[in-house]
Amino acid sequence: MAIRLYYALAQMMAAAGVDLTPEQVLQLMRRWLAGEVRAWGEPAYDAATGWQLFQLWMRTGAGQAVQVTGRVTAPEFTIVDVRPLTATETAEFTQWEMTDD
Numbered sequence: 001m002a003i004r005l006y007y008a009l010a011q012m013m014a015a016a017g018v019d020l021t022p023e024q025v026l027q028l029m030r031r032w033l034a035g036e037v038r039a040w041g042e043p044a045y046d047a048a049t050g051w052q053l054f055q056l057w058m059r060t061g062a063g064q065a066v067q068v069t070g071r072v073t074a075p076e077f078t079i080v081d082v083r084p085l086t087a088t089e090t091a092e093f094t095q096w097e098m099t100d101d
Helices: 009-016 022-033 087-097
Strands: 002-005 040-046 051-059 065-073 076-084
Touching (some): 051 087
Antiparallel strands (some): 051 065
16 A cells, blocks of 8 residues: 655644654554554545545554544555544543553
8 A cells, every 4th residue: 555645734734733744644654554553443435525535543653642534545545634633532542542442
């Protein structure tokens, strides 16, 4: 699977308060694909664009809980958004992390 970045990802992450560079996002995704990072993922669909998406909740190396959203166009996965989880989402994710799922 080729992982690509949406061209404006760096600006979007900065506006959302994510303290990562695009290269660090790629490293995080590569670590997830290698089985080194746990992530909770779900497919999604954007009716406005018709895009098939996939959302992953995971933690950065610094421990920040983030959602990575990617557009699936096999064989590519284009990361289109990275944002911090809300407090409610972080609590739900933390509870999931304590399971073996």
